[in-house]
Amino acid sequence: MGMRIHPSLLSADFANFQRDIESIPSADGLHLDVMDYHFVPNLTFGLPVVEAIRKVTDHHIDMHLMIDDPDRWAPAYAEAGCESVTFHVEACKAPVRLARELRKLGARASMGLKPQTDIAPFEDILPELDMILLMTVEPGFGGQKFLDIMLPKVRRTRELVKKSGLDIWIQVDGGVSESTIDQCIEAGADTFVAGSAVFSADDPDGMIRTLRERAEELSAHCH
Numbered sequence: 001m002g003m004r005i006h007p008s009l010l011s012a013d014f015a016n017f018q019r020d021i022e023s024i025p026s027a028d029g030l031h032l033d034v035m036d037y038h039f040v041p042n043l044t045f046g047l048p049v050v051e052a053i054r055k056v057t058d059h060h061i062d063m064h065l066m067i068d069d070p071d072r073w074a075p076a077y078a079e080a081g082c083e084s085v086t087f088h089v090e091a092c093k094a095p096v097r098l099a100r101e102l103r104k105l106g107a108r109a110s111m112g113l114k115p116q117t118d119i120a121p122f123e124d125i126l127p128e129l130d131m132i133l134l135m136t137v138e139p140g141f142g143g144q145k146f147l148d149i150m151l152p153k154v155r156r157t158r159e160l161v162k163k164s165g166l167d168i169w170i171q172v173d174g175g176v177s178e179s180t181i182d183q184c185i186e187a188g189a190d191t192f193v194a195g196s197a198v199f200s201a202d203d204p205d206g207m208i209r210t211l212r213e214r215a216e217e218l219s220a221h222c223h
């Protein structure tokens with residue numbers, strides 16, 4: 001199974017995105033966290049900044065929209081050329097319609113779940129999705145402690161995906177580091193967001209390679 005490390009720019013220097021992106025060539029994708037002061041109690045950046053980032057990188061852009069009304073706002077990120085767009089199901093009025101629209105615009109359609117949202121009710125809509133993002137902290141801030149109580153949900157999601165026979169990536173987001181990635185791999189995640197773990201490392205690009213090597217090595221034994 002391919003293992004992917006997506007550094008979150010939430011922990012990069014907001015005055016130097018281009019410099020920090022250039023410092024992590026080993027990233028499999030750039031995870032961009034959009035927050036709107038409504039869905040979560042924090043504010044980051046929106047479409048104009050993402051469009052500017054798009055111009056300076058060829059990386060896979062992995063949008064994580066922590067915003068109200070994604071039905072209205074998410075398609076523009078696909079139109080801007082982002083390869084993947086995650087909307088939160090808790091904020092979405094019509095997840096199937098939105099996922100289809102994102103795919104039609106050429107993006108991977110991804111559904112995000114907050115810690116208390118179960119995956120079971122969404123089994124029937126798996127064919128509409130390319131990725132499921134499972135929050136392993138309460139969304140809103142970087143640098144929080146990994147919630148290991150989320151691991152059973154990662155396991156249940158892997159079982160549902162396996163049963164479906166579909167190639168859906170399972171992303172864990174929040175508190176992923178050298179000390180927590182093993183549990184995520186064992187539970188069945190294959191795509192790992194790491195913000196503070198990467199950008200607080202002395203060698204951010206080296207940390208990405210360390211995390212990916214660990215993921216590849218362990219997944220070869222587990223799956």
Ligand SMILES: O=C(CO)[C@H](O)[C@H](O)COP(=O)(O)O
Nearest residue numbers: 139140142143174175195196
């Ligand atoms: O979605 C997020 C927060 O809501 C971030 O992607 C996440 O917290 C990454 O940062 P860290 O690895 O430091 O936890």
Ligand SMILES: [Fe+2]
Nearest residue numbers: 033064173193
């Ligand atoms: Fe995120």
